[in-house]
Amino acid sequence: MASPFVSSTTRTFSPPLHYDEETNEPYLPLAPPFGPRIRLTPPRLYDPRPTPDSDPDAPHNKIEDDVAALVKHHNLAEIYMFLTGPPRPYTEEYAKEWLKKRKTESQALIDEMDRETSSYKGLVEAGTSVETDTPTPRLVLSGCPVRVIRERLDDGTDVFLGDCFLARSHFPEIADLKERERRTEENYTYEKGDPRIVYSFGMFLSPSAxxxxxxxxxxxTLIEQWAVPVMAARQFEVAAMSHNVGSQKVFLKNGFALVNELEDAVDLEKLGKGEGKAGLKLYRREVRSPEEK
Incomplete structure (x- = not known):
């Protein structure tokens, strides 16, 4: 079976993705000292091997998809108590359906990357920015195709550690549903690369990590190596439940500032995650690219 990640595009002007030597799976290594051992890859719903291998002990034959890992982690109280989205109980059927959607999104972004880098390469080779007064259009992509955090082991296998994705914000902190819908719709009307787009993060990490x-x-890594230079992202905001101290520390370490606190914003009982309500804390960060500084 051909690898779903094989591409004929020469990535001379590619965004900073790497490609696994055995599986050809794209990945983004974490910032030092973690990368390349710890990396971000696309979600997996099947083995990403380029071809079947008769040796069952070959490292890339030991790669599993993410169904079991998602079911395991999303049914841990240490994780689901801090998330508002996934259902409880989290089932294998839901995991497979979720992975189908995320895999489709990831492959669409990889295809976009191939198209855009090919066009960009042609413009540069034609001397557009050197021999004419017309500047070479900036390479801008609409999203990031990698999101699953994995740790590569010495035997060639890897361990699922969590998930961290970047997407346009749906403004969960806005209590008025009509205003929230209006802001979300507006946020999605902007063309990719528009500095008015507000991006948000969603994430969870295995307790073992x-x-x-x-x-x-x-x-x-996502902000500095991808969102800012590749997506031209400038505005980020995240909402974390008040008791989710770990996530709040993550964003404070990454230059986010607390801008708002909302009491009783999340109905825990309605989500099947306890009794009462939880508050939300909103953090925001604006950045500039090196060229804009």
Whole structure:
């Protein structure tokens, strides 16, 4: 079976993705000292091997998809008590459906990257920015195709550590539903690269990986290595439940500032995650690219 990640595009002007030598799976290594051992990859719903291998002990034949890992982690109280989205109980069927959607999104972004880098390469080789007064259009992509945090082991296998994704904000902190819908719709009308777009993060990390600074490095990597230089992202905001101290520390370490606190904003009982309500804390960060400083 051909690898879903194989591409004929020459990535001379590619964003900073790497490609696994055995599986050809794209990945983004975390900022030092974690990368390349710890990396971000696309979600997996099947083995990303380029071809079947008769040796069952080959490292890339040991790669599993993410269904079991998602079910395991989303049913841990240490994780679901800090998330507002996933259902409880989190089932295998839901995991497979979720992975199908995320895989489709990831592949669409990889395809976009191939198209855009090919066009960009042609413009540069034609001397557009050197021999004429017309500047070469900036390479800008609409999203990031990698999101799952994994740790590569010495035997070639890897361990699922968590998930961290970047998307346009849906402004969960806005209590008025009509205003929230209006702001969300407006946020999605902007063309990619528009500095008015507000981006947000969603994330969780395996309890086994807590206390190592991995999520802080993940957010740093996504902002500095991808969102700002590749997506031209400038505005970020995140909402964390008041009792989610870990996530708040992650964003404070990454230059976010607390801008608002909302009491009783999340109905825990309605979400099946306890009794009463929880507050929300809103953090925000604005950045400039090196060229704008």
């Amino acid at each position: 807590h206390g190592r600074g991995i999520m802080s490095a993940t957010v740093q």
